Structures are given as C-alpha cells and as structure tokens.
Amino acid sequence: MKMSIDYSRLLIRRSKTYLESAIDNFRKGRYDLASLEAGISAQLIIKAYIVYLGLEPPRTHSIRRLFAFITSEKVCEEDKIDKVRRFIKKNRKEIIILERAREAEQYGVIEVDKED
Numbered sequence: 001m002k003m004s005i006d007y008s009r010l011l012i013r014r015s016k017t018y019l020e021s022a023i024d025n026f027r028k029g030r031y032d033l034a035s036l037e038a039g040i041s042a043q044l045i046i047k048a049y050i051v052y053l054g055l056e057p058p059r060t061h062s063i064r065r066l067f068a069f070i071t072s073e074k075v076c077e078e079d080k081i082d083k084v085r086r087f088i089k090k091n092r093k094e095i096i097i098l099e100r101a102r103e104a105e106q107y108g109v110i111e112v113d114k115e116d
Contacts, residue, residue: 004051011048015041031114035101039063042098050075061102063095064088 022037039061046066047057053076058069067088071081088095 008048008051011044011051015044015048018044029114032101035098039098039101042095046070061099063099067095 018037018041022034022041025031025037026034042063043061043066046063050057050066050069055075058065060066067084070076070084071088074081
C-alpha cells in the first residue's frame with residue numbers, strides 16, 4: 001500500500017510533539033514518562049521515514065524492528081542503509097533504553113532514572 005507524504009508529515013509533527021513533551025517531563029524529573037515519550041517520538045520519526053519512502057510501516061512499537069525493516073527489506077539505497085546500521089551500532093544502549101521505557105511506564109517493571 002502506497003502511503004502519502006501528508007501522512008509522513010503528520011507523523012513528523014506528532015514525533016516533535018512527543019519529543020517536546022519528553023524534554024519538558026525530563027526537566028521536571030519525570031524520567032519514566034520522559035523516556036516513554038522519547039521512545040514514542042523515535043518510533044514515529046522512523047515510521048515517518050518509512051512512509052516517506054512510500055511504504056507502510058510495520059505495526060510495532062519496537063524501534064529495533066522498525067530499523068530492521070529498513071535494513072532488511074532494502075527499502076532505500078545501500079548507503080542510507082549503511083548509515084542506519086552505523087547509527088544502530090553507535091546508539092544500541094540508548095535504543096534499548098527507549099524500548100524498555102514503554103514497559104517500565106505501562107507495567108512498572110523497570111524504573112528509569114535520570115542517567116538512563
């Protein structure tokens with residue numbers, strides 16, 4: 001299914017809104033909520049990129065699965081895929097923290113602190 005540029009722009013706007021809220025909550029010491037919102041922001045911006053490429057993004061909250069979709073499905077040029085792979089490798093710890101944040105906030109299993 002071909003997705004629209006308008007939908008991509010909508011996802012970008014939503015991503016920015018979640019990121020702004022995450023920054024505000026971080027400043028107020030609400031680290032669990034800030035990390036959850038930052039994770040949602042990351043998911044939305046990756047999905048916006050997938051939509052921009054003319055594809056339907058996978059229905060997942062996993063940032064790593066979204067990145068895997070980009071790298072394994074060969075959805076864009078090899079040089080861009082290599083950039084995504086380098087980004088993942090460099091930021092692996094942070095990506096995992098963002099993914100854990102959803103579970104932490106919704107189920108209270110893991111606590112996120114300022115360092116995370």
